Amino acid sequence: MSSSHDMRTATQQFDTESPAPLVSLRGITKRFPNVIANDSVDLDLFPGEVHALLGENGAGKSTLMKILYGFYSADSGTIAVDGEEAHIGSPLDARKLRIGMVFQTFTLIPAMTVAENITLYLPDLPAVLDNRRIAEQIDEFGKQYHLDVDPRLPVRDIAIGDQQKVEVLKLLVGRARVLIFDEATRVLAPHEIEGLFRIFERLKEDGYAIVFITHKLREVLACADRITVMKRGRIAGTLIRSEATEEGLVALMFGDAMPREIRQTAGERKTDGAPLLELRNVTTRAEGEGTRLDDISLEIRPGEIVGVAGVSGNGQRELGDIILGLIACARGRRLLQGVDATSWIAGRIRASGVGFVPEDPLGMGVVPWMTVAQNAALGSVETYARHGGLSLDWNHVQRDIGTSFEELSFEALNPWVQVRTLSGGQLQRAVLARELGRRPKLLVASYPTRELDVRSAMAARRVLATLRDSGGGVLLVSEDLDELFSLSDRLIVLHQGRIVGTFLPHEIDRHKIGHLMTGSGGTNE
C-alpha cells in the first residue's frame, strides 16, 4: 500500500526576526455549558506566516478562531491587533480590523454569480453598486494570487476547488490581512489542496497572516511555518516547521493515549461466496439537486470493504440510497444475496440485514428529540414490540444497547438521555452500536468518521474492519483518502454519477485517484 506522498513541503522557515505580531491573543477563556473550550490561551499571529492550529475535534481550535472573528465573545482575555487592544464584538468588527474567515462549509449562495457573492460580503456598500470596480478588483487579486475563476459564472456551476478560491477572493477584496481557514481542505481533492497551499505561499510573501485549522498532520507538515497544537482547550505547544515531526506532533496532540490504527491484513480473509449486494447497470432519475446515477455496476462480497472515493456530490449519497431502497432504479437491477430486490421497499431491505451509518448522523440517522433507547428501538422496532405492538420492551432495548456497546468496546452511554445532547463522537458510537447490534450482513457507511475526533474515528474504523473480518460486507464512502486506502479491499471512484475506476488499493496512488475524482484526466488503465 502506498503511504508515501509527494506534496510540496514548505521550505521557508519562519523568520524569527520579523516585526511585531499582527494579532495577539492573551489569556482567552471561553466556557460553554459543561466544558471549557478555551482555557487562558495565548497566541500570536505574524504577518507573512502560515500558522497551523492542530488538534483533535473539540480541542478548541475553531472556538479560538471564532472568538478572533467575533463569532463568539470570550469570557475573559484580550485581543490586540497591531499592538492596540481591540474590541471584537461581531464578525463585522473583525472585518473592519481586516480579519477574515473561511468556514468548513462554504457560505456562498449557489444561484448567484461569483462576483455577486463577493460583492455581498463587502462592508459599507454604496446604494448603487459599482460593479465594474469590484470586477476589476476580483480580476486584479485573481491574477496576483492565481485565484482564477470566472466572476460571471453562478457559483453552483463551478467546481468545489474554485468555490474555495471564491471564498479567498472574498476576503482579499474585503481587504483582510488575517485569513483564517477552518478545516478548509475537507471538501477538496488532493491536487486542489496543493493548489490552496500554493496560494498560501504567494499570500504570505505579501505579508498576509494565514491561520490554518486542521486535524490532518500531513497538511500541517506540507504548508505551515509554525504549528500550534491544542489539546482540551489549552495550548499543548508551538513548534516551528523545522522542529516539527509527525511523531512529535502526535505526542503533543494525544499525550501517550494515542490509539493504534488498524492495518490491512490482506489475503487472510475469504471474499468468496455469493455477493451480498449486486447492482447491475443501475441508472436513476435525477431528483431535484441530486446526482443521477448512470449505469452503475457494483458487487460487494462477504468479507469485503468496498471504498468509494469521490468529491462529495458526485453520486455517493445516491449510491447509498439506492442500496438502502430510498430511491428507485429507473433501469437496472438490485440483488441482495443473490435475490432480486429491485422492487423492495426500504423497510424490507433493512429487515433483510442491511444497515447504514449516515453521513450526517443527527440529521439522517436519529430523531434528535428522542432518547438513545428510543432511537435504538426505532432501529428494529419489531424485535422489541410486545403484544402485537401495543407495548415495547424497554428492558430488552436497554440490555441490547449495553451488549452492543460492550462488544464494540465503546464507553457506555446513558440510554435515557436525548441524543441531541450527545457529542459528535457519542452520537456516532450510538448509531454504530445500533446498526452493528442488528448484526447486519451489509453496512452502508457514509463518511463514518467525519466530524469525529481521532480516537472516535479509529474506533469507528475498527468496527468496520471487525464487521468485514466476520464475513460482513461494507460500502465505505469517505472523503478521507487515508481512510479509504487503509480500510478498503477494493476502491471505486465516482464522478458525476458514474464509476470511473475500480482498483485494488495498492494499484493506484492518491494523485491518480484525485484526478479521476475531479474528472481531470487519468484513465482506468
Next chain:
Amino acid sequence: MSKLLKGVARIARKGWAVAAARYAMILAIALVAYAIVLLLAGKDPIKACVDTFSFTLGTRYGFSEVIVRMVPLLLTAVAVAIPSRLGLINVGGEGQLYMGAWLATWGAITFTGLPQAIFVPLLIVLGFLGGGVWAAIAGFFRARGLVNETITTLLMNYIAPLIVGLSVYGAWRSREPGSSAFPQSVAFPDAARLPRFFDTRVHLGIILALVVLFVFWFVMERTKWGLKMRAVGGNPEAARRLGIRVGFYIVVVMFIAGGIAGLAGMAEVSALHGRLRAGFSPGYGFIGFLISWLSGGSPLGILMMSFVLAIVFSGGSLLQITQGVPFAAINVLMALILFVVLIKPRLPRRKLS
C-alpha cells in the same frame, strides 16, 4: 430577595409549572383584551365575566351545556394533534367535521329501519369514514410530495360545507310542513340519535371523545406505531432510512385524524340537531386547531383547554341573550387567544439554551 428568585427559578424549571403559568398568562392576556373590546361595545366586562361563570359552572343546565360543547372541541383538537406528531399541520378539521356529518346523515336517512344498537355503531363508522376519506385525500397528495397538506386541508374546508349545502338544499331537503323555508335534511329516525344521559343534552359523544383522547395518548406514548409516528415527526429523513413507511403513515394518520373530526360532525347532527343543517358548525374545527396548539398536542392539555373554551363558548351564547353582546364577540376573543398563542413557541426554547 435572591432567595425568592432562586425559589421561583426552581419552580420554573419544573415543566408543568411553566406550562401552567403559560396557560394562565395566555388566558389572562386574552381576557383583558376581551374586556377592552366589551368596554368599547359599551358592555360591562365584569358583569359579563361573573354571568358567564355563574351560569356555566354554577347551574346544572349550564354545566351540561359546557360538556356538550366540549365534544366537538375535544375531537377536532385530537384531529389536529395526531398529525402534528408527524409534523403535519391539519387545518381541515372543519371540513372533515362537515363530511363526517354528511356521510352519517346519508346513513341515517337511508337505513331508516335499523334498531338503535346497530344504527349508532353504523353512524360512528360512517362519520369516521366521511371525515377520514376527506382528510386522506390531502394525506395522499402530501405523501406523494405533490401538495402541502396545510394548503389542501385548508382549501377543502370551503368545499365540504358546500357539499352539505348541495344535499340539504337538494336531494335530502326536508319537505315537512313549516320547515321548508329552512335548508335542512329530513329528520333522523329516533334510532339514529345518539343516546343522551341525565335528562340533559349530554350525549354518547362525550364518552366517544374521552375514549379517543385516551387511545391517542396510549398509541402515541406506548405502542410501536406511536414510536414510529413520532420518529416521522422528529426526523422524517432518519425515519425513511430506518425503513419506516413515511408516506403510508402520512395517509393513514390523516385518515384517522379526519375520521375523528368526522365523529365530531356525526355527533353534532345525530345527538343534537337530529338532522343535517347547512352551516351547523360555528367553526368548531378551527377552535379545535386553536386548542391543539394551545395545549402543545398533549392529551391532558387538550382536555383542559377544551373545557375552558367550552365555557367561553357557552358564555358567548349566554351573553348574546342576556346582554345583547353579539356572538361575533366570541370570535374576537378566540382570535385574541390565537394571537397570544403565537408567542408560545419561544418559551420552551429559552429553557433549553
